[in-house]
Structure formats: C-alpha cells, structure tokens
Amino acid sequence: MDTRWLDDEELDAWIRLIAVVELLPGVLDTQLRRDSELSHFEYLVLAMLSEADDRVLRMTALAARTNATLARLSHVVSRLEARGLVERSPCPQDGRATNARLTDAGWDAVVGAAPGHVETVRGVVLDALTRRQVRELGEIAGAILTRLDPDGRMTPPPRD
Amino acid sequence: MDTRWLDDEELDAWIRLIAVVELLPGVLDTQLRRDSELSHFEYLVLAMLSEADDRVLRMTALAARTNATLARLSHVVSRLEARGLVERSPCPQDGRATNARLTDAGWDAVVGAAPGHVETVRGVVLDALTRRQVRELGEIAGAILTRLDPDGRMTPPPRD
DNA sequence: GCGCATTAGTTGACACGACAACTAAACCCG
DNA sequence: CGGGTTTAGTTGTCGTGTCAACTAATGCGC
Numbered sequence: 001m002d003t004r005w006l007d008d009e010e011l012d013a014w015i016r017l018i019a020v021v022e023l024l025p026g027v028l029d030t031q032l033r034r035d036s037e038l039s040h041f042e043y044l045v046l047a048m049l050s051e052a053d054d055r056v057l058r059m060t061a062l063a064a065r066t067n068a069t070l071a072r073l074s075h076v077v078s079r080l081e082a083r084g085l086v087e088r089s090p091c092p093q094d095g096r097a098t099n100a101r102l103t104d105a106g107w108d109a110v111v112g113a114a115p116g117h118v119e120t121v122r123g124v125v126l127d128a129l130t131r132r133q134v135r136e137l138g139e140i141a142g143a144i145l146t147r148l149d150p151d152g153r154m155t156p157p158p159r160d
Numbered sequence: 161m162d163t164r165w166l167d168d169e170e171l172d173a174w175i176r177l178i179a180v181v182e183l184l185p186g187v188l189d190t191q192l193r194r195d196s197e198l199s200h201f202e203y204l205v206l207a208m209l210s211e212a213d214d215r216v217l218r219m220t221a222l223a224a225r226t227n228a229t230l231a232r233l234s235h236v237v238s239r240l241e242a243r244g245l246v247e248r249s250p251c252p253q254d255g256r257a258t259n260a261r262l263t264d265a266g267w268d269a270v271v272g273a274a275p276g277h278v279e280t281v282r283g284v285v286l287d288a289l290t291r292r293q294v295r296e297l298g299e300i301a302g303a304i305l306t307r308l309d310p311d312g313r314m315t316p317p318p319r320d
Numbered sequence: 321g322c323g324c325a326t327t328a329g330t331t332g333a334c335a336c337g338a339c340a341a342c343t344a345a346a347c348c349c350g
Numbered sequence: 351c352g353g354g355t356t357t358a359g360t361t362g363t364c365g366t367g368t369c370a371a372c373t374a375a376t377g378c379g380c
Contacts, residue, residue: 003274003275006286012298013286013294013297014285014286016297017297018227019227019309020304020305022227022228023309024308039366041366044178060327060329067178067179067182068182068367069369070328070330071330071368071370075330075331078331079366091328094328094375095374095375096327097375098328118163118164121166122164123307124307125304126170126173126174127307128303129304131169134170136293136296136300137176139293140293140297141173141176141180142176144180145176145180145183146288147283147285147287148187148284149183199336219359220357220358220359229337230359231338231359232336234361235360235361238361251358254346254357256344256345257357257359258358258360
C-alpha cells in the first residue's frame with residue numbers, strides 16, 4: 001500500500017506536537033527539582049496518592065493513574081520509600097498485591113510542591129491558550145489517548 | 161500570592177496532555193525500534209539531515225531542529241556514526257564547528273523507516289482527529305511552544 | 321484438592337539523557 | 351596582536367527507565 005504522506009497542515013501540527021512532547025517534560029522536571037526536589041513523575045505519584053481514600057493505592061492502580069509500567073513505578077516507590085514519603089505494605093485481601101500509602105511527610109511534600117507546580121503549568125500551557133483552546137485541547141488529547149491506550153488503562157474519562 | 165487552582169476544564173485538558181506526553185514517545189519508539197532498529201530521536205536526526213542541502217548540517221543546527229541539547233546530540237551522533245549512518249567532519253569555515261553528513265546507508269535507513277513511521281503517526285494521532293482539530297492542534301502546540309522555548313530555538317514557524 | 325495459567329510485584333543488567341567539566345577555536349577590543 | 355570572553359563540541363559520571371527474568375500468590379478447570 002502506498003504511503004499517504006502528510007500535507008502541510010498535518011506536518012505542521014505533527015512537528016509542533018513532537019516539539020512539545022520533547023520539551024515539556026524537561027521544563028516540568030526542572031521546576032519541580034529546583035523548588036521541591038521532586039521529579040515530575042515523583043510528584044504525580046505523590047499527587048495521585050494524596051487524592052486517594054486514606055491516601056492508599058495498590059501499585060497496579062497507581063501505575064494506571066500515572067501512565068507508568070509497574071517496573072518503573074516499583075523503582076520510583078522504592079526511592080520515595082527510602083526518603084520516607086511513601087510506605088509499602090502487603091495487601092491483606094490479596095497476598096500478591098502491595099499497597100502504597102502516602103506518609104505525613106509525603107503529604108507535606110505534595111502540599112509544598114503544588115502551588116509552584118500549578119503556577120508552572122499555567123505559565124507554560126494554560127495561560128498561553130484561550131478558554132476555547134483549553135477545551136479543544138482536552139478533546140484532542142482525549143481523542144489521541146483512545147489510540148495510544150485503546151484499553152483505557154490510563155486516566156479514566158472526565159470522572160475522577 | 162494565592163494559587164489559582166485549575167478548574168474542571170483546565171484539569172481535564174492538563175491530565176490528558178500529560179498522559180499523551182508520557183505515552184506517545186514510547187509508542188513511537190517501539191514501532192521504530194521493532195521495524196527499523198531506530199529510536200524515535202535517531203529517526204528525527206536522520207530525517208532532518210535527509211532534508212538538508214547536501215544532507216549536511218552543523219551539530220548546532222541539527223540540535224535546534226531536533227529540540228535536543230548539544231550533549232545529547234553528540235552522544236547519539238557518535239552511535240549513528242559507529243553504525244555507519246552518519247559521518248562527522250570538521251567544518252572548513254569554522255574550526256570549532258562539526259558537520260554531520262548523512263551517508264548513503266543512512267539515507268537508505270530513513271527511506272526504509274519513513275513509511276512505517278508515517279503510518280504510525282497517522283494511526284495514533286492524525287487519523288484520530290478531524291481536519292479542524294488538526295489545524296487547532298497546530299495552533300495550540302504553537303502557542304505552547306512560544307512559552308516552552310521563548311527564544312524560538314526550536315522548529316522555526318511554518319516556514320522551513 | 322491438584323496443577324497450570326494468570327496476575328502482582330520486584331529485581332538486576334543495560335541503555336540513554338542530563339549535567340558539569342573540559343578542550344579548542346574564534347571573536348573582540350584596546 | 352595579546353588576553354579575556356564567548357561559542358562549538360566532546361566526554362565521563364550519575365540518575366532513571368526499559369526489558370527480561372524471576373518469585374509468589376491466586377484462581378480456574380476437572
């Protein structure tokens with residue numbers, strides 16, 4: 001089958017999307033590391049735990065909410081545990097499972113990091129867009145996600 | 161100053177954008193590695209060279225076109241050079257500069273990889289969007305880039 | 321209730337990117 | 351034209367992610 005090459009509009013959108021994907025993580029990491037000694041991914045892990053009931057989640061559930069593999073999450077949680085921000089304990093209901101719980105120190109870390117992080121998010125993304133574009137971005141990213149992650153492992157729909 | 165937290169629409173757009181940013185690179189890498197033994201970044205390097213006059217670019221120019229630091233590019237070009245896909249030579253005009261040139265083998269590699277890559281790009285992004293959304297995405301990503309990269313080191317505007 | 325497949329998670333080896341230190345050439349300016 | 355600054359690029363080290371191999375508990379089928 002002959003390749004359908006990209007036309008100008010498609011190429012333009014693609015090139016720019018790639019640039020965003022390459023540059024955005026670095027910017028988020030840099031700010032969080034500088035101000036709060038956390039990588040962006042570590043922040044995400046702590047933030048997801050902070051919103052969960054009793055601040056506890058099973059590793060698998062946490063991996064899904066952070067778009068990570070279990071292996072990656074396991075390494076990161078080990079480091080966070082060593083820093084006293086998270087605690088692991090075997091799940092009583094299922095012997096195979098592990099629960100990760102946010103400690104008080106972990107809670108303090110997220111609470112401390114959140115304002116600066118939100119400010120960065122506004123600064124580099126949201127404030128650059130109109131209200132309409134923010135809504136569009138939500139829809140576009142949602143559409144892409146259904147292709148990237150057909151099984152919907154990721155962040156479940158609008159509902160939280 | 162009190163933090164302006166994100167409202168529902170903003171949070172939705174942000175969470176989804178983060179998910180895209182986390183998942184997209186992996187999908188692109190996986191396809192290219194499987195079918196062409198190239199990482200996405202390596203592909204980008206070769207592709208940018210393939211479009212340049214005489215298939216030659218100075219390292220700095222190549223770094224800008226691929227949104228990479230010079231250090232990262234230098235490592236990657238070393239590997240590509242070891243595989244015979246790229247050649248380095250000192251720039252005659254400027255003794256500090258290095259020119260990277262795409263070899264014939266490198267050309268063959270990009271040409272071989274391009275169709276599968278474009279198909280993936282369509283599959284995971286472009287075909288998930290309407291024509292209008294593709295245009296919107298271009299504008300939104302462009303707006304974000306002016307914040308991520310205020311000096312415009314990155315891909316220059318529509319113009320090539 | 322035994323055995324095999326599946327699910328949950330961890331771990332170790334390797335690959336790659338970031339950062340900082342370094343070399344070297346060019347520019348600049350008095 | 352000589353010394354300091356800037357620009358271009360490379361390299362070594364370290365942190366972090368990926369992959370594959372592994373352990374262990376669960377659940378299904380008969």
